[in-house]
Amino acid sequence: MNKKNVAVVMGGYSEEYKVSLKSGQLIFDSLDRDLYNVYKVVILKDEWYFLDDRGQKGEIGKADFCVSLSSGFTVKFDVCFNIIHGKPGENGALQAYWDTIGQKYTGCDFYQSALTFNKKxxxxxLSKYGIPSAKSIYLRKGEDCDEANIIQELGLPLFVKPNQSGSSLGITKVKEQGELKNAMDFAFAEDDEILIESFLDGMEVSVGVLDYQGKTIVLGITEIVPHKEFFDYEAKYEGASEEITPARIDEATRIKVEEIAKKAYESLGMSGFSRSEFIIMKGIPYMLEMNTNPGFSPASILPQQAEIYGISIKDLCGNEVEKALKK
Structure with missing residues (x-):
């Protein structure tokens, strides 16, 4: 049997690259060596490189995404397993490049990545498909804004967040008008566009959805109990939150959340791993955002959900590679 060459592509251009390296390691360790030759590829702002079995670096040819080894042998990848969080692997840039050079890859296509990276x-x-979200105001850097008007329209407390950024970087909960300006500056440091959203007072849940063996499945619903005001970067990655799977919700609410999460996934034409965040208020799930390359380190939500669902990480990852090979 001819083994396929799989590159696990990790890293990225934002602070999230540290999490991506952990996610990449889990996938690298989990892929079936009887079926695949597995390689590590790291993409950072200042360098793209390949790591061999001995940890030696090789250069990635950007014209064809191949690796020339010192032995004179060239490695061409049958599939790239994309597990970059944030730019350029989660905003469509890498997918567009791979499409251009004819490289197969896991996960969703260029358009879905670019779209879901843009919260607004x-x-x-999704609102066209009847999926509710918080009331919000959108601003570009340098645009005039009337603070009193924003507060009158959205009420307090409210959330200010970058429109395009991952891992809850740059988000502030604003409780009084005096805090709004600083919160906006903090969000604008991450992105040139921001969203100001009304506060939804309810339970936050994180829902893993993927297409597995030809079906869209909800892996699980995880309840997020932040030890702080909300689920920020620290709560996500530094343990300042409690994550309860399955979420403590009644059967009717569970079915509603599953239906909406599935509908969102299918309406956007998604493929591969996804994790959607919702706030359940008075029994109604309000969508916050969808992540197309969610954290996949051993501590992350999606692998935990898969375990409870009964799908091994090996099968979960193998399924992604097999789908990509058929593209």
Whole structure:
């Protein structure tokens, strides 16, 4: 049997690259060596490189995404397993490049990545499918804004967040008007566009959805109990939150959340791993955002959900590679 060459592509251009390296390691360790030759590829702002079995670095040819080894042998990848969080692997840039050079890859396509990385546009598209979200105001850097008007329209407390950024970086909960300006500056440091959203007072849940063996499945619903005001970067990655799977919700609410999460996934034409965040208020799930390359380190939500669902990480990862090979 001819083994396929799989590159686990990790890293990225944002602070999230540290999490991506852990996610990549889990996938690298989990892929079936009887079926695949597995390689590590790291993409950072200042260098793209390949790591061999001995930890030696090789250069990635950007024209064809191949690796020339010192032995004179060239490695061409049958599939790239994309597990970059944030740019350029979660905003469509890498997918567009791979499409251009004819490289197969896991996960969703260029358009879905670009769309879901943009919170405002995702929620606007999903509203056409009847999926509710918080009331919000969108601002570009340098645009005039009337603070009193914003507060009158959205009420307090409210959330200020970058429109395009991952891992809850740059988010502030604003409780009084005096805090709004600083919160906006903090969000604008991450992105040139921001969203100001009304506060939804309810339970936050994180829902893993993927297409597995030809079916869209909800892996699980995880309840997020932040030890702080909300689920920020520290709560996500530094243990300042409690994550309860399955979430403590009644059967009717569970079915509603599963239906909406599935509908969102299918309406956007998604493929591969996804994790959607919702706030359940008075029994109604309100969509916050969808992540197309969610954390996949051993401590992350998606692998925990898979374990409870009864799918091994090996099968979960193998399924992604097999789908990509058929593209």
């Amino acid at each position: 546009d995702t929620l606007a598209v």
